[in-house]
Amino acid sequence: MSATDIGLDLQHVSKDLGGRTIVDDLQLDVRTGELTCLLGPSGCGKTTTLRMIGGFLVPDRGRVLISGQDVTTLSPDKRPTAMVFQNYALWPHMTVFKNVAFGLRLRKLPKAEVKERVEGVLDLVGLTHHVHSYPARISGGEQQRVALARALVLEPKVLLLDEPLSNLDAKLRVRVREDIREIQQRIGITTVFVTHDQDEALSISDRIAVMSGGKVEQYADARSLYREPATTFVAGFVGTMNTYEATVVPGGVALAGDLVVPCGDLSATGDGVWEVGVRPEDVRVSLDDAGAAADVLREVPRGHYKELVLRAGPHELRAFVGSDLPPADRVSISFARALLYRDGVLHRSATPVPAHS
Amino acid sequence: MGKRAHGQTLGVAVMSAIESEGVVLGGLPEAQLPAAPLRPRRAVVRGAAHRIAGVVFIVCLLVFMIGPIAWLALRAFSGLWQYPQLYPKDWTLSGWRQVFNDPNLRHSMRLSFEFAPIVTAASTVICLPAAYAFSRYRFPGRRFLLISLFATNAFPKIGLYISMAGVFYSLNLMGTFLGVVIVQLIGTVVFMTWIPAAAFSAIPRSLEEAARDVGAGPLRVFFRVTFPLAAPAILVAMILSFLASFDEAQGTFLVGVPNYITMPTEMYTLVLNYPEQVAAVFSILLAIPSVVLMAFARKHVMGGRLAEGFQLR
Amino acid sequence: MVLPPVAVIAVFIGFPVVAAIAYTLGRAGGPNSVVASLGQRQFIVQKGVTFDAYRDILSNPTIHRDLWATVWVTIVVTLVVVAVSWAIALYLRLTDSWLARTISALSVVPLFIPVVIASYAILVFYASDGFIKTVAYHLGFHGFPTLGYTLTCVTLGEIWVNIPFGVLMMSSGLNGVPNNLIEAARDSGATMPRVVRSILLPMNVIPTVIVATFTAIYVLGSFTVPYLTGPTAPNLLGPSMANFFNSFNQPQQAEVLAIVVFVLALGIGAVYVWANVRTGRRSGLQS
Numbered sequence: 001m002s003a004t005d006i007g008l009d010l011q012h013v014s015k016d017l018g019g020r021t022i023v024d025d026l027q028l029d030v031r032t033g034e035l036t037c038l039l040g041p042s043g044c045g046k047t048t049t050l051r052m053i054g055g056f057l058v059p060d061r062g063r064v065l066i067s068g069q070d071v072t073t074l075s076p077d078k079r080p081t082a083m084v085f086q087n088y089a090l091w092p093h094m095t096v097f098k099n100v101a102f103g104l105r106l107r108k109l110p111k112a113e114v115k116e117r118v119e120g121v122l123d124l125v126g127l128t129h130h131v132h133s134y135p136a137r138i139s140g141g142e143q144q145r146v147a148l149a150r151a152l153v154l155e156p157k158v159l160l161l162d163e164p165l166s167n168l169d170a171k172l173r174v175r176v177r178e179d180i181r182e183i184q185q186r187i188g189i190t191t192v193f194v195t196h197d198q199d200e201a202l203s204i205s206d207r208i209a210v211m212s213g214g215k216v217e218q219y220a221d222a223r224s225l226y227r228e229p230a231t232t233f234v235a236g237f238v239g240t241m242n243t244y245e246a247t248v249v250p251g252g253v254a255l256a257g258d259l260v261v262p263c264g265d266l267s268a269t270g271d272g273v274w275e276v277g278v279r280p281e282d283v284r285v286s287l288d289d290a291g292a293a294a295d296v297l298r299e300v301p302r303g304h305y306k307e308l309v310l311r312a313g314p315h316e317l318r319a320f321v322g323s324d325l326p327p328a329d330r331v332s333i334s335f336a337r338a339l340l341y342r343d344g345v346l347h348r349s350a351t352p353v354p355a356h357s
Numbered sequence: 358m359g360k361r362a363h364g365q366t367l368g369v370a371v372m373s374a375i376e377s378e379g380v381v382l383g384g385l386p387e388a389q390l391p392a393a394p395l396r397p398r399r400a401v402v403r404g405a406a407h408r409i410a411g412v413v414f415i416v417c418l419l420v421f422m423i424g425p426i427a428w429l430a431l432r433a434f435s436g437l438w439q440y441p442q443l444y445p446k447d448w449t450l451s452g453w454r455q456v457f458n459d460p461n462l463r464h465s466m467r468l469s470f471e472f473a474p475i476v477t478a479a480s481t482v483i484c485l486p487a488a489y490a491f492s493r494y495r496f497p498g499r500r501f502l503l504i505s506l507f508a509t510n511a512f513p514k515i516g517l518y519i520s521m522a523g524v525f526y527s528l529n530l531m532g533t534f535l536g537v538v539i540v541q542l543i544g545t546v547v548f549m550t551w552i553p554a555a556a557f558s559a560i561p562r563s564l565e566e567a568a569r570d571v572g573a574g575p576l577r578v579f580f581r582v583t584f585p586l587a588a589p590a591i592l593v594a595m596i597l598s599f600l601a602s603f604d605e606a607q608g609t610f611l612v613g614v615p616n617y618i619t620m621p622t623e624m625y626t627l628v629l630n631y632p633e634q635v636a637a638v639f640s641i642l643l644a645i646p647s648v649v650l651m652a653f654a655r656k657h658v659m660g661g662r663l664a665e666g667f668q669l670r
Numbered sequence: 671m672v673l674p675p676v677a678v679i680a681v682f683i684g685f686p687v688v689a690a691i692a693y694t695l696g697r698a699g700g701p702n703s704v705v706a707s708l709g710q711r712q713f714i715v716q717k718g719v720t721f722d723a724y725r726d727i728l729s730n731p732t733i734h735r736d737l738w739a740t741v742w743v744t745i746v747v748t749l750v751v752v753a754v755s756w757a758i759a760l761y762l763r764l765t766d767s768w769l770a771r772t773i774s775a776l777s778v779v780p781l782f783i784p785v786v787i788a789s790y791a792i793l794v795f796y797a798s799d800g801f802i803k804t805v806a807y808h809l810g811f812h813g814f815p816t817l818g819y820t821l822t823c824v825t826l827g828e829i830w831v832n833i834p835f836g837v838l839m840m841s842s843g844l845n846g847v848p849n850n851l852i853e854a855a856r857d858s859g860a861t862m863p864r865v866v867r868s869i870l871l872p873m874n875v876i877p878t879v880i881v882a883t884f885t886a887i888y889v890l891g892s893f894t895v896p897y898l899t900g901p902t903a904p905n906l907l908g909p910s911m912a913n914f915f916n917s918f919n920q921p922q923q924a925e926v927l928a929i930v931v932f933v934l935a936l937g938i939g940a941v942y943v944w945a946n947v948r949t950g951r952r953s954g955l956q957s
Contacts, residue, residue, distance in 0.1 A: 078859075089853065442804070507943070512891070643786070
């Protein structure tokens with residue numbers, strides 16, 4: 001990857017606030033035109049990171065580069081970033097048009113050009129009426145679009161979105177996030193999107209940086225993040241994961257209570273106790289007795305599939321199975337795929353363990 | 358998170374920006390001025406100039422705000438003090454003795470401390486229900502009444518008192534205790550209604566509804582939920598009432614004379630007829646309750662309880 | 671529930687105000703009879719109304735000077751209070767330092783002090799043997815003017831009394847502007863002075879109007895500060911009213927002055943109501 005491909009580069013960035021290190025030696029690069037999500041629980045440092053990119057905070061250590069240019073100490077008004085704030089931050093005393101036009105007016109553009117560009121960007125976000133309404137008079141979804149238009153109208157190099165969907169209802173949230181993704185791809189703008197909602201992150205990002213304790217736990221695309229979470233934190237935070245302490249035995253894993261579960265694909269092998277993670281869809285459930293025995297505690301219909309809550313020995317498991325599986329009290333389970341962690345980090349060996357027959 | 362620290366960076370940015378516009382509000386290290394790297398020497402000079410200007414501003418504010426009170430307090434203990442000496446030649450407590458030995462002054466002090474609590478209590482009882490109604494119900498004429506309340510504030514007090522005297526004569530209230538209470542009460546009605554009304558409006562209705570839901574009657578809801586939540590604002594309003602009553606002079610003089618001469622009324626005579634030192638001592642005494650009460654409520658007053666009440670809704 | 675205070679207001683303010691207006695127009699019956707039986711130089715009619723009392727007092731050259739003094743002092747005090755409280759509130763909004771906290775503590779001191787005391791303290795402070803003269807003397811300004819008993823002293827006193835309300839209102843208003851609205855403007859490329867002009871100023875119109883109108887109305891009708899610190903003449907209309915009533919025994923003339931001040935104050939008050947209603951409409955909070 002050549003240097004010019006990198007739209008945004010955070011190099012060893014740290015920030016202390018109130019005597020606590022909020023962001024700790026963070027490394028992150030976003031390719032030009034890429035949409036990266038910062039995903040993590042509240043207090044993980046994702047918003048602080050975003051604010052350092054936007055220039056609202058100055059890093060204590062490290063550098064922020066936009067298209068190879070050092071902007072670490074530039075104030076927000078002097079850097080080519082534009083932010084969509086969590087509560088939209090629309091100025092209540094200005095109409096939609098004036099909100100969007102504000103930045104252009106500051107740049108002393110001719111009136112006709114301001115009008116043209118504002119109308120163009122409002123058209124882009126699909127907001128053609130209400131142009132002369134005050135923000136208090138339009139719906140939350142529309143306010144969100146105005147905020148996006150206001151950020152885009154300045155043609156920034158980097159677009160920053162701080163939990164932009166958290167104030168919308170569930171249905172609207174799905175629609176607006178797709179719109180955001182569509183617009184982002186159409187104009188090809190480098191984008192950083194902060195959210196605590198994994199669904200949101202998985203569905204619109206090119207890559208996702210999962211953060212915890214001010215550090216990036218894993219930075220990868222949605223598929224590998226889900227299939228191969230690099231740490232137990234990521235495994236637990238993204239999607240559902242059954243986790244147990246276990247040892248590797250021929251053909252499977254042995255859980256506490258002498259429960260041996262056959263396993264098709266183990267990420268690593270070796271002696272000693274591992275932390276084993278199994279996705280619910282990798283739990284195979286059958287009515288014969290090929291695998292380990294388990295009791296069905298609960299059955300939760302999920303539409304086209306169902307979720308089973310099982311008990312095997314002292315352990316509880318969750319499994320996603322097809323809706324066609326007949327109800328049963330007692331089933332047999334095996335794992336199609338299991339991930340092995342030691343000290344919280346995923347271990348992967350080149351050769352997979354031979355499948356048990 | 359990080360709100361406070363962020364406010365600081367913002368603040369520094371503003372300071373430098375504002376200062377570069379020529380409005381000087383206080384000193385700050387020149388290194389934080391944006392122009393510093395470009396024009397180092399000028400920036401240093403400017404930074405120093407700003408710091409000096411900031412100090413000058415603070416000193417001026419200090420002298421303007423505190424100076425008169427401090428100067429007066431000094432007078433209360435001074436003996437011989439001739440212009441242009443910066444401080445008195447000798448110190449004495451004779452002014453204090455004179456005040457405490459004067460039966461008239463002692464009586465006026467006692468009266469002031471009788472009227473203020475009574476007026477405050479009466480005002481609270483009369484105005485709180487109205488404040489609640491203004492905030493919770495949209496009845497016809499609501500806005501008109503709110504504005505009328507405001508208009509009463511705009512009529513000059515002296516004119517009002519002169520005209521009120523007629524009404525008081527016909528009701529036989531002249532020279533009575535009740536008359537003085539009423540005349541002092543009038544000055545408290547506006548903020549005793551406005552400030553709590555704003556506080557009631559700030560309490561989400563759902564909190565009251567939740568209490569009703571678990572079986573509390575309307576009165577219990579008011580005293581167990583609404584009132585405690587609005588208490589700080591009500592306290593501010595009560596303190597302002599107390600001080601307004603404690604401070605009221607002209608109306609009290611007009612209605613109360615000759616039976617009821619309170620401290621501020623006495624103050625007018627004192628300023629004209631007594632030695633300066635006695636007036637100074639009396640001033641200090643008169644200021645004590647205010648200072649104590651306001652220090653007590655400072656947090657709430659500064660927190661915007663007072664300001665909230667003045668937005669017409 | 672609204673009835674008790676409304677009744678108190680109606681009986682003890684509304685009714686007297688109406689009676690006062692009737693009295694100035696020459697009607698001496700009803701509640702005015704007691705006052706009218708004692709007053710001198712009255713213009714009374716049995717039927718209809720007469721504006722003779724207004725004519726009498728408004729042709730008085732002393733009153734002209736008082737009226738102008740009142741208007742000027744009101745304008746100056748209002749402008750200074752608005753400007754100073756804006757500056758202080760802006761500084762408090764944008765910084766959090768010991769300096770800011772000191773300024774904020776200093777600016778509310780007058781709230782703690784009864785007006786009678788404040789007026790007296792200010793008079794003594796600016797008097798011929800006061801602090802200002804003394805310091806000026808020691809700095810070499812031997813001919814420094816005495817401010818006590820001048821309109822300048824009245825102006826300083828009124829500013830002193832009105833600063834805390836101004837600072838509290840403005841601070842509350844500016845604190846109501848969320849940080850992210852400021853940041854959004856910075857993000858759009860606005861410098862800090864521009865943020866103040868385009869965001870903070872227009873968003874703080876209501877508190878500014880409240881401070882201006884309440885300060886102006888307070889100064890117009892004030893008595894204690896001008897009475898204790900001001901000159902004999904020309905002084906503000908507040909002390910003049912008291913003079914006409916107490917010293918000249920001309921209650922009708924005093925009431926005419928009160929009505930004049932009331933009309934001025936109502937004009938100012940209309941701005942306050944209008945600003946509130948207008949903002950209420952825009953933000954959709956209309957009741």
